[in-house]
Amino acid sequence: MDFNLTEEQQMLRDGARRFFREHYAFGQRRALLASDAGLDPACWARYAELGWLALGQPEALGGWACPFVETAILLEEFGRALALEPFVSNVVLCGRVLGCCGSTAPGSAVLQEMMVGRTRLALAHEEPGGRYDADCPAVLATRSGEDFLLRGTKCCVLDAPAADRLILSARSAAGDVFALFLVDAAAPGLRMNSYPLVDGTRAADIALDDVRVPASCLLASGAAARDLLQEALDRATLARVSMALGAMESVLQMTADYLKSRVQFGQPLGRFQALQHRLAEMFVEVQETRSILCCGLAHLDAEGAQRNAMVSAAKVVAVNAARIVGGQAIQLHGSIAMTNECAASHYYRHLLAFEKIHGDADWHLDRFARLRETHAAVTHP
Amino acid sequence: MIDLLASEAEQQIIDSVAGFLAEKFPVTRLRPGSDGERRMEAGLSAEHWRDIASLGWFGLGIPEEQGGAGDTVIAEMLVAREIGRCAVSPSIAATIAAGHLAALAGSELLAGLMAGEHRVAGAIRLHAASDEFHLIDARGADYILVVDGMQARLYDAAAFADVRRVISLDDAVILERAHLAAGARPTVQDAGSNIGRRVSLYNSAQLLGVAEAALKLAVEYAGVREQFGQAIGSFQSIKHRCADMAVAAEAAFAQVFFAGVSQASGQPDAAYQIAAAKVTSAGAALANARSGIQIHGGTGFTAECDAHVFLKRAHLLGQLGGERHWIRETLLTQALDDRVSLS
Amino acid sequence: MQLSHTPEEEQFRAEVRAWLRANVPRGKRPRTGLALREYDLEWQRRQYEGGWAGISWPREYGGRGLSLMQQVIWYEECAAAHAPVGGSTFVALSHAGPTLIVCGTEEQKRFHLPKILKGEAVWCQGFSEPNAGSDLAGLKTRAHVEGEHLVVNGSKIWTSYAALADWQELLVRTDPGAQRHKGLTWVICDMHAPGITIRKIPTMSGTGNLCQVFYDDVRLPLANVVGEVNGGWDVSMTTLGFERGTAFIAHQIHLASTLEKLHVMARDLRGPDGRRPAIEDGAVADQLLNLRAEVAALRAMTYLSVSRGARQAVPGPEGNIIALCYAELSQRIYAFAVELLGNEALEMHDENPDWLTDYLDAFKNTIAGGTSEIRRNVIGERLLGLPRGGR
Incomplete structure (x- = not known):
């Protein structure tokens, strides 16, 4: 195993370090913490321009295919700067889920929008009292004609307040099958209770009261x-x-x-x-x-x-x-x-x-x- | 009214016990001589036993009407603490406890125990379901004291079979393994937990003595050993380590004797305090012994330095007097309301 | 060594318990601002009216003149009754008052002590400076004598409740030519005097009671000097002696009840495996068991200081031992709380109990009033007799 960084990796690291030094001074961070959004939309746009939001995604979808080491290198710099933007939720978590669902899947358009910074995502998985491993989510997905109705509660959904879409884990009423849905954050019946976390980033508890999603938004199911x-x-x-x-x-x-x-x-x-x-x-x-x-x-x-x-x-x-x-x-x-x-x-x-x-x-x-x-x-x- | 400082009478006990032990059982006795052999054998000789009995330790806390000196458990703990400091045999404390057991049961063994005619050794059950024991300094012992949970039983030494000596981590004691004969009946036993608690208190007091002696040795060394042109105790890394040892010793002192006065005055939370005393004193003894070795540097690693004596004694006493299971039960199940107030 | 309950103590405890049951404020204590000041002063007033203020203070200054042991009983019962502890009246009751009793003039005592007991005044401390933290004797805030006044210029920092306070125990340099520890003066500063500006410093726990104070030609009457001009070091050591000795008794006892809440929580909350109660988890049980033993020892150490207090008027350096223990144990206890809470501990919203704030606040315990490092120096040098200096 070679622990030395390649030239490209060094460039990525140096570039990121320079970017944060120039654009993410501590004073700016404090101002962002006090703001409503709790993140900097201009920075997010810059991340997209720099290609960071496409990191590790398949080239077929317009991504920047590279090993995970690059992501780790970049995130080390995010940590150094204490950058507040929801990079992990978007690029590492939701991006990975959508990227693995195939280029024809319903999520690929959303993924492409995410990579260019036009849409933001959050993963809604944890549930009250679940203590991390909610293998069988209590959120229930019931068939209603061509659609699904989602009902239940998610908690501590990181970066949800700034997200346009959610990837949500649920259990289908028929057959107890684990499923992942793509849900519009502004969908009728979806209520978000937002709050800051101890580090100043934002999260929300989400109540779903028969939120209707088309069957096409079922991203994956089963094992x-x-x-x-x-x-x-x-x-x-x-x-x-x-x-x-x-x-x-x-x-x-x-x-x-x-x-x-x-x-x-x-x-x-x-x-x-x-x-x-x-x-x-x-x-x-x-x-x-x-x-x-x-x-x-x-x-x-x-x-x-x-x-x-x-x-x-x-x-x-x-x-x-x-x-x-x-x-x-x-x-x-x-x-x-x-x-x-x-x-x-x-x-x-x-x-x-x-x-x-x-x-x-x-x-x-x-x-x-x-x-x-x-x-x-x-x-x- | 609470007072955790020694009274004049208590200070006299401390001074006389410390004086006797410093003369007869200084820790330096455990150092190897030039031939590599130790100056004093492990365990206690019959002669030593007679000397100790003549000081009256075995009857110190026995009520006057039963022939004792009628002192408190605190006085006995002060003796035990000095024993711990000099790493003298734990069988002294076992014999003191056995005296109380005999006194409680009205057994005629009492007189012989107080006079030093009967000798008692402590034993540790290998594990809860085992009939095999570790005997500590049982050579020459007539009786063996076994405590399960807080249940104390005194067996005739003959009840133990297949006795074989094993090499002891703490080489100041003779360690043996033996099986308790099936169906063996104790000579005397305690229906309650009084004796078990005493055993634990004596043991915690010995652990406290270990913690304090390790501290004293380390501080003395840090004050005289020079490196880089100054005493190593002036370096913060050493000074702060000594300070931590002092904190551990003081916490152990306070808790051990608070448990003692709680037991002596019959507080409802005495068992809780005794359990906490074991945890605190065992932790302090082990931590201080370890730090002591580190502060002594290379010499701390040799048998020519006494620091290792405290480490080994801390491990030995840690296994005695208040088993982990009993402590867990006592410290985890009791609610605050039983103990927050003194009344 | 002994432990016994005199009938007098027993009766005292019963009285305290009954009174507290009826009088402890039920409402949640505000964390900051004038609402906090009002809440704390109201509680102090109520204690005064009930005859419970200044339990161990001399009778001639409005105190009860009772024993230190009775004071401990009071604190124990307060903890059991969940009475408020510390807060904006802490400096007045535990520093300034006791210091004035020992070092103040008759006039200062007559004026200030009743106000403190009646809940009419909030005090703050003014020792640390931006460049004199651990090294208190390096302080630079200057004062010179002008007629009947001291004129103060400079700045003090880490002053809790400065914005709510009426008075301050202020340590200033009055003889710049003298050696470090000499040439300092302890003076009572009127916080409403012209020339004082206060800047609030937000803390990481989100509470807003920490301040920096600036002095621009602030004129204080010479009659406000406690002890001698240029004799302030000895007075301040008395003050800090109280801080390290008896002042924290209430906090120590409060910590015990905090751990009991965690004991209950460990039974109620689900453990790391998400199924059994947390307390059935081996690691959780072990931690809890050790913390309970440590808290027991802290309480026994409190009794040890009470025992010492009965034999000495001013606390000695031994107080550093218990202060160090308290500080580090409190941090371990709140860290344990955060661990028990699992990811609940992430949320900073109001419905969450105060665990997270208390946890973050507890970091100051090993810093404020003497860092743990300084305390270890004092224990090593003054109690163990190790050589001073070095590094």
Whole structure:
């Protein structure tokens, strides 16, 4: 395995880093957080122009076919900049689901619109009390002539407030079959209750009261649909590990700079051993996260159970690191880190949200353990 | 009224016990001599046992009307804490507890136990469903004290068969394995949990002693050992580690003796406090012993430094006096209302 | 060592319990602003009218003159009755009041102490500065004597409730030529005096009580100086001694009841496997068990400080041990809460209980009033006798 970046990958990383440095200063982020939309439509348009929204999509649909490593590289920069735009929901989650449904499927037109930045998507999967694995959604899809009627509740749908369409998991009343639907966010009977998450991004609880969708909006059903969703969620999990890694690297750098410049007792804080050692521990955590991310990326195309296991391992290691790096960044900055004016608190909240999205450490540890039991032969490359 | 500081009388007990142990059982006794052999054998000789009995420890907490000194469980815990500091045999605490068991049951064994004529050793059941035990310093013991949950039973040593010595992690004690004969009946047993609680308190007090002794040793070393032209204790990484050890020792001290006074004054939440004392003291002993080794650096890894004694004793005592299952039950099922108020 | 309940204590507890049952405010406490000030002062007023203000303060200044143990009983019962803890009256009751009792002039005591007890005044602290946090003695806010006044110029930061406060315990440099710890003065600052500007600093938990205060030729009467001019370091060490010693008793006891709420939550919420109650999960049970043992030990340590308090007038450096324990344990407890909540913890909306805010707020516990690093220095140097300095 070659861990060095290709020339194209380096260009992607450098370009993204430059873009965020020039267009995504911390002050702008704070203004966006206070805005209604909670994201920057101009930036979203730029992402489309740069081709980022088409990343990893089949060329047949106008996408930018490339391995997932590119996505990870780009998301590391998103994390570094704490960019608020819903890249993972759109490109990694919904984009993957639509992209895998084939070019003639009903979603391909929507996918093409998403890639050029004209439409935004969100995945509505989690349900109240579901605790991450809603294998059998309670949202019910009932046949009504040529259409389906959807009824039930989804919760904590990330990035839903800014989405035009939703990909929604449901269970068909006839035969208990798992199904994925494409639903208009403004459809009659669909109510959205929006709120900010702890990191300032937006989510919504969604109530569906006999929302009518044409049969053509049934994207996939049965075991294939479930596998498809699971794979997309694994990729999203890894994508967010990548973001968290970028965030951790950035806040680590910021903390190191602070320790070098802040003077107390007549010397820079960085001269105090207790603080030096803390910084060294943070550094080790970040390196561990990078290693486990590489391992996860290497297993992304492996068969289901093995992929699941390595993605879960990556998440668990990254969460552990995020707690240490995020928490120590605050402690080492002192009081100033408690304020909204200091980026350390923003990084912390980003990392806290990361912990909980797409399964927390407990859930992933549990999944990892189960898979290790049933597939004792999960081997490291 | 609450007071967790030693009274004058209690301080006298501490001083006399500490003085005796420093003379007869300094931790340095466990160091290898120039020939690689230790200066003192593991376990306790009959002579040592007589010396200890003559100090009156075995009757310290026995009511006066039964021939004891009529002191509190606190006094006994203060003795146990000093025993822990010097890593002396846990069978002393087992014998003190057995005395109470005999006193409670009105058994004629009491006089012999107080006089040092009968010797008792503690035992740990290998696991809940097993009839096999680890015996600790049972050579020369007449009786074996077994505690299941909080149920204390005293068996004749002859009830244990297939006794074979195994190599002990804590080489200051003699460790043996043995089977309790099927159908063996205890000589004395406690219908309630009084003795079990005492065993746990004595044990926690020993663990506290271990935590405190490990701290003391580390701080002394950090104050004299120089590197880069200054005492290593002036470096924050060492100083802060010592501070953490002090915090652990103080938390253990407070909780262990709060549990003691709770038991002595018959508080309804005494069992809860005793369970918490075991968790706190065992954690402090282990953490401090580990840190102590690290602070001593290379020498901490050798048998010529006493730091390892505390690590091994922490592991041994961690298995005694308040099993994990009982602690889990006690700490997880009790609701706050039973214990928030002192009344 | 002993534990016994004197009939006097038993009766005291019964009285406290009965009174609290009837008088603890039921409404949710506002998190910020004048509404918070009013809520806190109203609660203090009610305690005063009920005869419960200043339980351990001397009678001559309106207190009850009762023992530290009775104060502990009061706090325990408050926690059991879910009475509000801390808040905007904290500095007045736990810092400024006790400091004035020890170091204030008769006139200062007669004027300020009754106001504090009656719930007529909010105090804030003015020690830290942008460039003097851990290194308090490096503070630069200047004051010079002009006739009967001190004239103050500079800025203080991390002042909780400054925008709601009437008075401030302000530490300023009055002799710039003197060595660091000398030349400081502890003065009572009128927060409504001309020349004071207050900037609110939003925090990551979303609460808005943190401020920076600017002083532009603020004139304070010399009669407001507590202790001697240039003798402020000793006075401030008294204040901080209270902060590290007895001031947090209420918080410690409150933390115990917080953990009990989590105990209930662990029974009610579904665990990581999505099926069984969380408490049946091995890892959750282990964490809970250890946290309960730690909270028990924290309570025992509180009793240990009470025992020490009975033998010494001003708390010693031992207070750092319990303060350090409290700070780090509180963070572990709120982190456990966030873990128990699963992805519920993501949502920052009003229906969510205060767990998330409390969790984020708890980060200040290892920073404010002496960082954990500074506390470890003090424990190492003053309690263990390790050499000072180094790095």
